[in-house]
Amino acid sequence: MSFGQVGPSLIFVDHSVTVVNLNNDVLAAIVRQNWNDEDWQETFRTYTWHARRNQIQQPLAGHYHVDGRVVYFTPLFPFAGGETYYAVLDYGRLWKKSGGLPVGDKSYENRESLDLIFAIPASPTSPTFVELVYPASDTLPANLLRMYIHFSAPMSTGEAYQHIQLQDERGHIVEKSFLIVDQELWDTDRRRFTLLFDPGRIKRGIQSNLDLGMPLHDGHVYRLVIDSTWRDENGNALSCNYEKRIVVTAPEREKLSNDGWKIFEPEASSKSPMVVQFPRPLDHALALKYIVVTDTFNNIIPGKPAVTNGDRTWTFYPDKPWTAGHYTLQISPYLEDPAGNNFNNAFDVDLSVSRRVNSDEPIVMSFVAKNEMN
Amino acid sequence: MKTNHHGRVKTMVVMILLASVITGLKAAPPAPKKGNIALKSLTSITFNKDGILFLADPLGTHVYAIETQSATQPNPDKLNVANIDEKVAALLGVQVKDAKIVDMAVHPISKEIYLAVTRTGSPAQSLLIKIDHKGNLQPLTLNNVSFYETSLTDVPAPGTKLPKEWHSLNMAVTDMAFVDGELFVAGLSGEQFSSKMRRFVFPFTNQSQAVQLEIFHTSHDTYETHSPIETFLPFPINGQMNILAGYGCSPVAKFSLQDIRSNKQLRGVTLAELGGGNRPVDMIAYKKDGKDYVLIANSDRTMMRMSSEDLDKGKPLTTVVPGAYVNAGVNYLAIAEVGVMQLDDFNDKSFIVIQRNINDGSLNLKTMEKWF
Numbered sequence: 028m029s030f031g032q033v034g035p036s037l038i039f040v041d042h043s044v045t046v047v048n049l050n051n052d053v054l055a056a057i058v059r060q061n062w063n064d065e066d067w068q069e070t071f072r073t074y075t076w077h078a079r080r081n082q083i084q085q086p087l088a089g090h091y092h093v094d095g096r097v098v099y100f101t102p103l104f105p106f107a108g109g110e111t112y113y114a115v116l117d118y119g120r121l122w123k124k125s126g127g128l129p130v131g132d133k134s135y136e137n138r139e140s141l142d143l144i145f146a147i148p149a150s151p152t153s154p155t156f157v158e159l160v161y162p163a164s165d166t167l168p169a170n171l172l173r174m175y176i177h178f179s180a181p182m183s184t185g186e187a188y189q190h191i192q193l194q195d196e197r198g199h200i201v202e203k204s205f206l207i208v209d210q211e212l213w214d215t216d217r218r219r220f221t222l223l224f225d226p227g228r229i230k231r232g233i234q235s236n237l238d239l240g241m242p243l244h245d246g247h248v249y250r251l252v253i254d255s256t257w258r259d260e261n262g263n264a265l266s267c268n269y270e271k272r273i274v275v276t277a278p279e280r281e282k283l284s285n286d287g288w289k290i291f292e293p294e295a296s297s298k299s300p301m302v303v304q305f306p307r308p309l310d311h312a313l314a315l316k317y318i319v320v321t322d323t324f325n326n327i328i329p330g331k332p333a334v335t336n337g338d339r340t341w342t343f344y345p346d347k348p349w350t351a352g353h354y355t356l357q358i359s360p361y362l363e364d365p366a367g368n369n370f371n372n373a374f375d376v377d378l379s380v381s382r383r384v385n386s387d388e389p390i391v392m393s394f395v396a397k398n399e400m401n
Numbered sequence: 402m403k404t405n406h407h408g409r410v411k412t413m414v415v416m417i418l419l420a421s422v423i424t425g426l427k428a429a430p431p432a433p434k435k436g437n438i439a440l441k442s443l444t445s446i447t448f449n450k451d452g453i454l455f456l457a458d459p460l461g462t463h464v465y466a467i468e469t470q471s472a473t474q475p476n477p478d479k480l481n482v483a484n485i486d487e488k489v490a491a492l493l494g495v496q497v498k499d500a501k502i503v504d505m506a507v508h509p510i511s512k513e514i515y516l517a518v519t520r521t522g523s524p525a526q527s528l529l530i531k532i533d534h535k536g537n538l539q540p541l542t543l544n545n546v547s548f549y550e551t552s553l554t555d556v557p558a559p560g561t562k563l564p565k566e567w568h569s570l571n572m573a574v575t576d577m578a579f580v581d582g583e584l585f586v587a588g589l590s591g592e593q594f595s596s597k598m599r600r601f602v603f604p605f606t607n608q609s610q611a612v613q614l615e616i617f618h619t620s621h622d623t624y625e626t627h628s629p630i631e632t633f634l635p636f637p638i639n640g641q642m643n644i645l646a647g648y649g650c651s652p653v654a655k656f657s658l659q660d661i662r663s664n665k666q667l668r669g670v671t672l673a674e675l676g677g678g679n680r681p682v683d684m685i686a687y688k689k690d691g692k693d694y695v696l697i698a699n700s701d702r703t704m705m706r707m708s709s710e711d712l713d714k715g716k717p718l719t720t721v722v723p724g725a726y727v728n729a730g731v732n733y734l735a736i737a738e739v740g741v742m743q744l745d746d747f748n749d750k751s752f753i754v755i756q757r758n759i760n761d762g763s764l765n766l767k768t769m770e771k772w773f
Contacts, residue, residue: 078491083484085491088540103540104526107495150523172594183521184442185501206649207680207700208629210444210503210573212591215460217525221571221591226628227650227677261523262499312592319564327564359567367594374594385666 037114037143042105044073044114044143046098049121056125058093067091070120073100076111076144087112108261109149115142154266155180155259160251161311162365164337165271169243170278172367172374174222175312176253181217181260190257191222193242194250201249204228204242217260219312226367241278249273279307279366282373285358285390295351295396301343303356308338310363317359320345323352338365349396358390431606434550438465438543443517443527446506449579449603454506454515457574457586458527459553464577464586466549466603469508469515474534476512476748478768482536485755485766489530492538493520505743505766507753514745514753514766515541532766551605553586579603580635580658585644589629596629598644598661634684636695639713645672645695647681652718653697653731672715673730674722676702683744687752689771696752697733698744704736706773736773 035048060066072086089102106112119138161175176191193201205225212221228242243249250272255265291302301320311334318341320328330345360370367374371384441461448454452471457464482488490500499521506515514532519525529541554568571591578585586599633646635658642658646669654669661667675681679701687694693709715731722729740757742764747753751768758765 073494075491075494075496077496078487081487083487083491085488085538087494088492088538102494103542104493104520104522107499107522110495112494181524183499183525184519185503186498203678206629208573208575208589209682210459210575212571212573212589213460214571214591215441215462217460223594225650226594258498258521260521260525262521310592316566316592319566357564361567361593361595363593369593383666 035116035118035141037116037141039112039114039143039145042101044100044112044145046071046116046141047096049096049098051096053122053125054093054096054098057121060124060126062091064089064091067098067100069117070124071098071100071114071116073102073112073114076113079113106147108147111144111146113142113144115140149263150261152180152261152263154263155182156266157253157269160253160269160271162308162338163311163335164308164339166274166276166337167243168277168279168366169241169245169275170280170366170374171243171273171275172224172226173310173363173365174251176220176222178218178220178259178265182213182220183258183260183262184211184213184217186257187211187220190254192252192254194252196248201242243273243275245275245277247275249275279364279368280373280375282368283309283362283364283370285370285392288392290356290392290394292394293345293349293396295349295398298345298348301345301349301394301396303341303343304336305339305341308365309334309341310365311338313359313362314338314341317362319357321355321357322350323354325355328354351396351398354394354396356392356394358392360386360388360390431549431604433466433468433547433604435547436545438467438546438548438550440465440527440543443519443529444503445574445577446504446515446517446529447577447579447584448506448509448515449584450509452508452510453579453603454508454529455577455579455584456517456529457553457577459572459574459588462553463550464553464574464584464601464605465543466584466605467543467546469511471508471510474511474513477534478748478750480514480534480536480747480753480766480768482532482538482766484763486764488538489516489518492530492540493518493526493528495520495522502743502755502764505745505753505755507745507747512748549603549605551601553588553599575630576632578633578635580644581642585633585635587630587633587646598630598633600661631680632682632684634686634695636686636712637693637709638715645684645712647675647684647697649680650677651675651679651681651699653681655712655715671718671730672712673707673733674718674728675699675705675733676722676726676728678726682742685744685746685752687746687771689773696736696744698741698754702735702739704738704741704744705733706736707731707733734773738769 035046038045038047074086078085087102089100092099117140122138156179158177158179188207193204195201206223224242250270253269255268257265287306289304293299293301314334315332320343328345330343333342363369370390371386376383440458442458443456444459445457452469453466454469455466486497490497493500501519502516503519504517516530518530519527531539531541572588574586574588576587584601584603588597628648630646631649633644636643636645638655643655646654652671653673654671656667656669679699681697682700683698685696695707697705711731718730740759741754743755745753747768751770754769755766
């Protein structure tokens with residue numbers, strides 16, 4: 028090494044690990060050889076600190092390129108916040124591979140590896156929390172099938188069932204309450220998780236139901252506990268645990284019917300909401316989606332629905348004022364209650380009593396928007 | 402065209418329609434697209450016998466098909482990637498808890514192993530990793546690839562009056578398999594309790610219509626219920642191709658392919674109850690000494706082997722098993738292997754598994770010899 032020359036070093040900069048101050052001749056020789064990612068990885072590797080410490084011989088995947096006098100390694104996925112990494116350059120190998128050294132020159136043998144440990148700061152984010160759990164009501168049937176857990180931000184996947192427990196009055200865990208779906212049921216934003224009770228324990232005439240019994244017993248009180256170690260998309264824990272009280276009533280084994288649905292008609296020439304009340308709660312997500320208002324030409328009236336009052340009230344806010352006249356409420360036959368009963372069939376179809384009905388025909392109810400009497 | 406005779410015009414219209422249907426059928430197979438696939442999720446992968454890889458992206462409501470390099474290569478008797486979860490995490494630059502292996506498939510020709518993996522992060526990433534016969538891991542980018550795609554969203558029946566929002570979908574894909582020119586996709590809705598099997602003719606066309614099949618099984622002769630299929634396998638029973646479906650808690654039912662193709666709703670025949678408190682996680686078919694078998698990996702039980710002969714002789718199960726955890730119906734051999742989370746056939750001598758070692762807790766990808 029000539030006096031005064033600064034040696035090469037590894038530097039972490041701009042989402043990449045770089046090698047700077049390489050010997051010009053060595054670098055020029057390597058560039059001429061046109062190394063691909065695999066060639067580079069033989070010489071210049073980056074590991075997670077965990078992999079380095081535990082001798083897991085697996086460097087990060089990524090791409091290499093040379094720009095000017097700098098070699099860059101950019102990982103396939105950005106370095107993760109909160110993680111520590113270890114980069115190592117086998118300088119002797121690089122020197123040797125560069126070739127073009129005078130015959131008998133063994134100077135590469137004394138070239139040592141260069142390495143660098145660097146940490147990525149965890150990105151400060153406001154903690155994610157459980158916003159709400161549906162059904163909104165505390166009072167629920169013993170054959171409850173479905174619950175929705177809404178989060179304030181996108182969540183990570185693959186660990187949901189570790190963080191959800193059903194506990195009885197004494198705080199004992201009710202084992203095997205839920206249907207485990209390895210792939211997990213998320214909405215597209217990963218902010219709503221669908222939790223299903225094990226249908227095998229809700230259905231009639233199935234052995235696990237007869238032996239283990241239903242997870243929820245009429246007249247008892249339970250708690251659904253969501254623990255804060257469930258991680259959001261950034262890998263951070265939730266801000267706190269969430270608990271929902273469940274007071275259990277008799278199972279709901281009847282198919283849905285619109286008998287007893289009450290429509291409160293809106294006022295024409297106004298944007299007054301139209302309200303429908305149901306005698307028993309409906310599935311929150313499906314009630315938002317599977318009920319629409321149409322005009323006499325079967326056009327859907329644009330507006331925003333809301334489901335409130337323990338999922339017993341559907342309120343529709345039209346985008347435009349109502350025109351005086353006739354409208355129709357159209358309800359999908361596949362709308363369900365929280366126990367999975369829909370308009371066609373109860374959750375369990377008792378074949379000794381009835382046959383399964385399969386109809387796509389919507390259930391329709393008429394109403395009128397009237398001008399206020401003056 | 403002469404229009405003085407009503408009936409004739411109608412006949413002609415019908416003929417033209419028929420002709421267009423026929424030409425539609427005869428049309429050349431659609432060409433693949435070229436470009437980038439941006440996965441929103443990846444929960445299930447499977448190959449057809451030509452090495453086309455199918456990718457299920459339920460959050461993106463699409464299924465993709467890509468061509469993969471499929472040169473034959475000598476495959477080793479043994480392959481062992483110890484601590485596969487650690488290796489995958491190290492490759493992706495995160496800790497084990499942030500990298501999850503969600504599915505595995507073996508390339509039918511090259512016998513290389515493909516993993517579907519999710520990396521936690523903002524945003525979360527779904528990707529494919531290929532493992533060669535030296536045990537090297539290589540992430541596969543889906544940029545600038547030739548691919549086919551089809552939407553998973555339900556296609557309304559012609560003439561339906563239902564609002565189109567009613568067909569939007571929120572589902573999990575629990576398993577996929579390629580059978581006789583069609584991709585079968587088993588899914589479970591996150592909003593409506595229905596378990597549907599969708600069929601897609603491949604190559605996917607723009608008009609590719611999912612044929613939905615609601616399937617029921619009777620664990621008992623009184624109540625008819627539908628449940629999500631956890632895993633399924635095309636398998637011949639008595640000379641007829643069937644879909645053998647494994648359900649949670651944990652009946653196995655058969656559906657004949659012919660019935661699946663000619664029905665909208667179908668009730669399967671429950672052939673076996675593997676015993677409660679368990680979920681079948683993977684099912685494969687294999688041959689040993691000239692006999693056909695089904696091998697089942699389970700969440701809470703050992704691996705199980707059923708023979709084709711026993712399945713042929715299987716009678717519908719219509720009575721309740723006498724107690725918790727009791728099995729019934731088609732008999733199985735309990736194989737002394739536990740913790741198998743992914744299972745696929747590899748070659749004449751071995752299976753490939755990803756298995757949790759119950760002594761030290763490690764997760765390992767390895768060949769498992771076909772002793773049985």
